[in-house]
Amino acid sequence: FVIRHSAPDAPRQVAQWTGIPTINAGGGAHDHPTQGLLDAFCLQREFGRIAGLKIVICGDLRHSRVARSNLHLLTKLGAQVTLVAPPTLRFEADWPLSAGATFTPDFDAAIADADLPRLLEGVTHVFHLAAQAGVRKSWGRDFRVYTVNNVEATQILLEACVGRPLKRLVYASSSSVYGDNVALPMTEDALPQPVSPYGVTKLSAEQLCH
Numbered sequence: 001f002v003i004r005h006s007a008p009d010a011p012r013q014v015a016q017w018t019g020i021p022t023i024n025a026g027g028g029a030h031d032h033p034t035q036g037l038l039d040a041f042c043l044q045r046e047f048g049r050i051a052g053l054k055i056v057i058c059g060d061l062r063h064s065r066v067a068r069s070n071l072h073l074l075t076k077l078g079a080q081v082t083l084v085a086p087p088t089l090r091f092e093a094d095w096p097l098s099a100g101a102t103f104t105p106d107f108d109a110a111i112a113d114a115d116l117p118r119l120l121e122g123v124t125h126v127f128h129l130a131a132q133a134g135v136r137k138s139w140g141r142d143f144r145v146y147t148v149n150n151v152e153a154t155q156i157l158l159e160a161c162v163g164r165p166l167k168r169l170v171y172a173s174s175s176s177v178y179g180d181n182v183a184l185p186m187t188e189d190a191l192p193q194p195v196s197p198y199g200v201t202k203l204s205a206e207q208l209c210h
Contacts, residue, residue, distance in 0.1 A: 174202045
């Protein structure tokens with residue numbers, strides 16, 4: 001049984017209630033183990049190992065189930081993971097930080113000045129997640145927050161990576177870049193037609209990465 005649900009504890013509850021083997025395909029903002037396994041598989045296939053890789057995950061950690069699952073799995077497999085996020089978007093205070101992971105709370109300092117180049121020293125892989133997620137809040141007065149955190153921050157990060165021996169930078173985009181009228185299941189060669197400011201900023205950052 002494969003389940004994806006907005007409630008973080010739904011997969012475990014379904015497994016207990018039904019007694020059926022259950023695959024967690026995403027539980028709320030807390031975990032997305034299938035995506036974590038896919039990311040680990042891609043790293044292993046590309047570089048032949050995960051142990052010893054130095055990986056940076058930056059952005060909206062609190063609401064990212066992918067970041068949580070990647071952190072748990074990649075550190076289990078021996079990677080060194082550095083997390084970057086502003087205080088309001090870091091994990092909850094009671095969320096256990098995996099051994100092999102470090103946290104930098106000052107996101108602005110980390111991406112805007114000398115702290116970011118120092119953070120990138122010796123890093124071989126960068127996983128960049130959007131610093132501001134959500135479609136509805138991207139309309140109106142919060143639009144500036146999305147352009148700063150999703151577009152400007154991405155460009156600052158990319159410029160800091162120039163000239164460094166990175167093997168791979170992975171940018172986590174969003175299905176919002178395709179808008180509402182897209183065939184399912186979605187494919188990456190679909191025509192981008194974002195209908196929300198959030199989708200526009202994600203697509204803009206995606207193009208910067210290209």
